[in-house]
Amino acid sequence: MKKPHHIINKRELKLLRVSRIMNLSGMVAKLINFIKVSPLIVFFPIFALLLSDTVLAGVSTTKHNLSVTGPGVVKAVNQTEVCTFCHTPHNASPQAPLWNHEISSFENYTNYYSDTLKAYPPGGAPPIDGFSKLCLSCHDGTIGVGATIGTKGTIEMDTVANVIESGRLRPGSPGYLGTDLSGGHPISFIFDETLVSLRNAEEDIMHLNWPILDQDVKLYPTQGGYGVQCTSCHEPHGGKGGPGEPPFWRKAAYDDVCLVCHDISSQIGH
Numbered sequence: 001m002k003k004p005h006h007i008i009n010k011r012e013l014k015l016l017r018v019s020r021i022m023n024l025s026g027m028v029a030k031l032i033n034f035i036k037v038s039p040l041i042v043f044f045p046i047f048a049l050l051l052s053d054t055v056l057a058g059v060s061t062t063k064h065n066l067s068v069t070g071p072g073v074v075k076a077v078n079q080t081e082v083c084t085f086c087h088t089p090h091n092a093s094p095q096a097p098l099w100n101h102e103i104s105s106f107e108n109y110t111n112y113y114s115d116t117l118k119a120y121p122p123g124g125a126p127p128i129d130g131f132s133k134l135c136l137s138c139h140d141g142t143i144g145v146g147a148t149i150g151t152k153g154t155i156e157m158d159t160v161a162n163v164i165e166s167g168r169l170r171p172g173s174p175g176y177l178g179t180d181l182s183g184g185h186p187i188s189f190i191f192d193e194t195l196v197s198l199r200n201a202e203e204d205i206m207h208l209n210w211p212i213l214d215q216d217v218k219l220y221p222t223q224g225g226y227g228v229q230c231t232s233c234h235e236p237h238g239g240k241g242g243p244g245e246p247p248f249w250r251k252a253a254y255d256d257v258c259l260v261c262h263d264i265s266s267q268i269g270h
């Protein structure tokens with residue numbers, strides 16, 4: 001059973017209808033300073049000191065507050081700390097900013113493919129990596145939501161019928177994506193000038209913008225370069241999306257995220 005997780009064909013149609021914005025995002029982007037993502041890991045402790053209060057205020061009111069006081073259906077039996085589900089100041093996994101959650105060992109995700117896609121050939125999607133692996137460590141449902149690696153060990157989650165089973169997100173539950181990602185936006189591939197020239201050489205498909213210089217919507221490490229990851233669209237601590245916009249959204253409105261990378265003007269009149 002496939003969940004309607006960002007069914008992009010329907011969404012793309014919506015995107016195509018937004019003819020008003022043209023290439024505005026590209027122009028705005030050039031004015032905004034490019035915030036590099038690569039030094040993130042090195043600077044994490046400093047960032048943490050500066051940002052943790054703001055981040056804490058943000059996360060607490062979202063469904064990523066999985067502590068006993070969390071607002072969503074998924075919560076711990078008695079863990080009161082909010083950040084600990086994902087981060088720890090000690091003994092962190094080297095994979096990401098002081099990461100504290102077990103990483104799923106699952107590898108054979110079913111990836112998005114279409115015959116206009118240039119990023120990879122049919123059946124040739126590179127393995128999911130980077131920050132997307134962090135998200136999937138809860139969202140693919142293969143390991144427990146409370147499966148932390150720090151000194152405290154696994155956090156006991158409240159059992160909620162049809163939502164949490166053996167501590168894991170169950171198929172059909174809110175947030176469950178599973179391992180079939182073919183209905184979602186492609187992730188974990190390199191997005192660079194080569195890809196842009198390949199795609200933009202064709203007339204009848206929506207072109208890509210380049211370079212990507214936006215404050216909110218960024219490229220993240222993948223396959224030895226930079227590309228699209230879950231975190232390009234979602235901000236796991238809250239984000240800027242208003243009511244009715246996708247959850248944990250990097251921008252105030254749905255289209256604003258897509259238009260950072262996709263050049264809508266290339267499709268007008270088609």
Ligand code: HEC
Nearest residue numbers: 003004005006007132135139174175176185229230233246
């Ligand atoms: C191109 C942008 C984009 C990327 C990349 C992306 N998402 Fe989403 N996501 C969306 C949009 C839009 C929605 C809301 C609409 C929908 O569900 O179709 C959404 C909804 C969700 C939801 C809630 C809806 C549901 O089906 O339960 C979850 C959970 C989620 N995304 C997780 C992820 C994870 C994990 C990744 C990486 C594996 C990811 N997303 C990558 C755009 C994106």
Ligand code: HEC
Nearest residue numbers: 047048051052055056059064082083085086097134231236
């Ligand atoms: C559900 C998982 C999750 C929770 C809960 C969470 N984070 Fe994060 N955090 C992430 C991920 C994934 C990244 C890396 C991707 C990114 O930067 O968006 C990250 C990155 C960060 C960063 C560095 C990048 C940035 O956004 O500036 C800081 C600081 C941070 N988290 C602080 C916190 C604090 C403080 C809490 C608790 C209040 C918290 N996080 C809770 C998943 C989480």
Ligand code: HEC
Nearest residue numbers: 063072073074085134135138145174175230234236247248
């Ligand atoms: C520690 C486990 C964990 C990690 C790691 C995690 N999530 Fe979640 N996320 C959840 C759970 C559990 C829910 C559903 C909570 C509920 O509905 O009560 C959720 C919900 C969501 C939703 C839907 C929220 C809504 O309001 O409907 C989105 C979108 C999402 N996560 C994206 C992400 C992305 C992107 C990442 C990686 C950057 C990520 N998550 C990492 C546990 C996690």
Ligand code: HEC
Nearest residue numbers: 008011012015114116117118119191199228232257258261
């Ligand atoms: C961070 C950049 C980025 C963001 C944000 C982004 N995309 Fe993409 N998108 C890409 C890239 C790169 C590709 C791969 C294009 C290729 O390989 O031909 C892609 C592929 C797609 C495809 C598949 C195209 C095909 O030919 O099969 C669709 C549809 C799509 N994106 C829609 C969206 C929508 C809708 C949003 C907003 C919810 C969005 N994208 C946000 C960069 C992005």
